[in-house]
Amino acid sequence: MRGKRRIFAVVMLLLCLISSSAGYAKKSKEPNPDYVGAYHSEVEALKKHIVFLNHGAKDVIQLKNGLLFAFNRPILKESTDYNVYKKKLDIVLIYPILEYDYYDYVMAIGMNITLKNTSKKALTIRWSESSLSDINYSGLPFFNGMYYQDANVPVATPDTLLVPGQIVTMNIFTSNAIKTESITAPIFRKKAVSDTICS
Amino acid sequence: MKVYEPDGKYEYFHIQSPYIGLSPDYHAEAGAEKDNAEKSYDD
Numbered sequence: 001m002r003g004k005r006r007i008f009a010v011v012m013l014l015l016c017l018i019s020s021s022a023g024y025a026k027k028s029k030e031p032n033p034d035y036v037g038a039y040h041s042e043v044e045a046l047k048k049h050i051v052f053l054n055h056g057a058k059d060v061i062q063l064k065n066g067l068l069f070a071f072n073r074p075i076l077k078e079s080t081d082y083n084v085y086k087k088k089l090d091i092v093l094i095y096p097i098l099e100y101d102y103y104d105y106v107m108a109i110g111m112n113i114t115l116k117n118t119s120k121k122a123l124t125i126r127w128s129e130s131s132l133s134d135i136n137y138s139g140l141p142f143f144n145g146m147y148y149q150d151a152n153v154p155v156a157t158p159d160t161l162l163v164p165g166q167i168v169t170m171n172i173f174t175s176n177a178i179k180t181e182s183i184t185a186p187i188f189r190k191k192a193v194s195d196t197i198c199s
Numbered sequence: 200m201k202v203y204e205p206d207g208k209y210e211y212f213h214i215q216s217p218y219i220g221l222s223p224d225y226h227a228e229a230g231a232e233k234d235n236a237e238k239s240y241d242d
Binding site for chain 2: 046049050051052053054059061063064065067069071074108111121122123124125126127129130
C-alpha cells in the first residue's frame with residue numbers, strides 16, 4: 001500500500017513539473033499581448049518624433065523650371081515581422097523588447113511631399129519615366145489608389161499635371177510597396193506580388 | 200524626375216531627400232526629462 005502511495009506521489013510530482021515547465025516555454029514563445037502592446041505605444045510615441053533632418057539637404061527645392069518641391073514628412077510603418085529585417089528593408093529604427101527577444105522595426109515606406117508650379121507654364125511630371133531610389137532599391141514611384149500589381153508598371157503609373165500657381169500635396173511610395181500576409185500596409189519589398197504568394 | 204513643358208520639351212532633375220531621424224526637439228525633451236529626474240533624485 002505504501003509503495004502504491006509513493007508511486008502516486010512521484011507521478012503527481014512529475015506531472016506538476018511537466019505542466020510548470022510547459023507553461024514557462026509557452027510564455028517565452030508567446031509574449032503577453034498587453035506587454036507588447038505597451039511597447040507598441042512607446043514606439044508609436046517615438047514615431048511622432050521621426051522627421052526629415054535638414055543636415056546639408058534642403059527641405060524645399062526650387063527647380064530651374066519653376067517647380068517647387070517640398071519634403072513634408074516621412075511615412076512610417078511599424079512591424080514586428082523579422083522578414084523586414086532579413087530583406088534589408090529601409091529600417092529607420094529598431095526597438096528591442098528585451099524580455100521576449102522581440103523587436104519592433106520602424107520603416108520609411110514613403111514620404112509626403114508638396115509640389116508647387118511657380119512658373120507661367122503648365123508642367124507635367126511623368127513619374128513613369130522617373131525613378132525613386134533608396135540604398136537598396138530603385139524603381140518607379142507608387143501612389144495611393146494604384147493596384148499593388150501595377151507597382152513598377154509604367155503605363156499604370158500616373159502623371160502629375162500642375163497648372164501655373166497650382167499646389168499639390170501627395171504621398172509617394174517606392175513601387176516595391178506591396179501587401180503581405182502579416183503586414184497590411186505597403187512596405188519596401190524586393191519581390192513581386194506573385195513571388196510572395198509562391199514562397 | 201522627368202518634367203515636361205507644354206511644347207514637349209523636358210528636363211531631368213535629381214532630388215535628394217533630407218535624412219530621416221529623431222527630431223532635435225525629441226533630444227531636447229529627453230535631455231530635459233533626464234535633468235529633471237537627476238534633480239529630483241538629488242533633492
